């Protein structure tokens with residue numbers, strides 16, 4: 216499966232930032248990590264000082280899976296509103312999941328400050344507007360529930376939105392806690408720091424087949440080499456689904472574009488992340504070099520090889536939808552791409568282990584908040600692999 220088609224902006228902007236070898240000998244390690252995207256990088260980094268010998272293998276190149284295509288909104292509001300999530304997992308667990316995603320934004324801020332430079336990380340507020348008048352009542356319920364649990368939010372009516380953001384919408388929730396990052400660069404920086412501790416990262420090293428025993432896992436690689444590991448972490452993005460016997464996610468297609476650079480005068484209140492209540496939704500934000508990123512208009516299927524004409528059509532739709540809101544911005548698409556995108560029944564990730572695969576842990580941050588989920592997965596898996604109890608693990612386990 217192609218994880219994306221055409222030119223994700225960050226890949227074009229940053230190019231190849233580091234080289235890693237391919238595997239050329241058999242290995243024996245304490246922990247093997249399959250995949251080298253943001254989920255693997257965070258898990259590896261959180262484990263790096265646990266006194267374990269760790270190796271990471273990617274079938275492609277570091278961060279060149281979905282991570283390169285990510286539009287990297289960092290939000291605690293997941294695709295399932297809190298008012299709906301409580302019906303799936305109960306109010307306490309729903310609120311806890313939102314709180315963990317909010318904490319993850321600040322964990323990424325801390326990481327970016329620690330690793331330096333800042334990888335285009337910024338704390339920015341987010342605005343979710345009602346796409347139609349009929350969505351206002353539900354958005355108000357969402358606002359009230361989040362307010363009750365102490366989330367820093369304000370309700371904006373039509374006049375407030377026009378005055379503050381300059382566009383028309385019936386109502387909106389303005390949220391103080393949000394962020395954005397260059398996920399591609401952050402992944403490379405995490406691996407660079409991880410390798411300083413003597414651990415290893417390999418490009419072009421696909422795992423063909425897994426053999427589980429009660430002592431550990433053997434990774435059979437496509438070039439007939441073998442890696443023996445006491446523990447395995449599967450962080451292979453959407454391609455991880457083949458290792459889970461039951462269906463846990465649907466794969467959709469999502470689309471994004473980045474505009475040509477624009478004058479500062481065209482940006483909006485505090486460069487907020489902006490998204491809407493419609494399904495599928497459109498979202499937009501300001502990215503580096505004074506460009507605007509627009510994404511969304513998902514399709515509920517994914518073709519392994521998408522036709523370029525589909526991306527052209529979606530780019531036009533996204534530009535038109537944006538210009539309907541902000542017609543005075545002279546927007547011209549510069550880069551556009553499509554990506555695979557997985558959704559789960561409740562919008563939460565799957566983190567942890569399954570009985571069918573002993574000594575193996577999954578970091579599956581599916582959904583619109585994949586990156587904040589990756590942070591949560593890294594923390595939980597670090598504790599599980601180090602034999603410590605993690606009270607949050609139950610929220611995201613496979614048999615929830």
Ligand SMILES: Cc1cc2nc3c(=O)[nH]c(=O)nc-3n(C[C@H](O)[C@H](O)[C@H](O)COP(=O)(O)OP(=O)(O)OC[C@H]3O[C@@H](n4cnc5c(N)ncnc54)[C@H](O)[C@@H]3O)c2cc1C
Pocket residue numbers: 218219249250251252253254255272273274275276277278279280281282283284285286287288289420421422423450451452453454455469470471510553554555556578579580581582583584585586587589
């Ligand atoms: C267009 C788009 C927009 C998005 N926007 C957002 C957003 O705004 N905010 C957000 O939080 N999330 C967003 N996401 C989701 C987010 O990008 C993902 O959740 C995240 O990048 C997943 O990272 P990962 O490391 O789990 O997967 P990946 O980055 O895909 O990494 C998995 C790696 O595993 C490797 N692999 C697979 N199989 C094997 C094998 N057999 N052997 C060895 N290696 C293997 C792959 O080559 C790949 O590099 C978006 C995704 C897309 C596509």
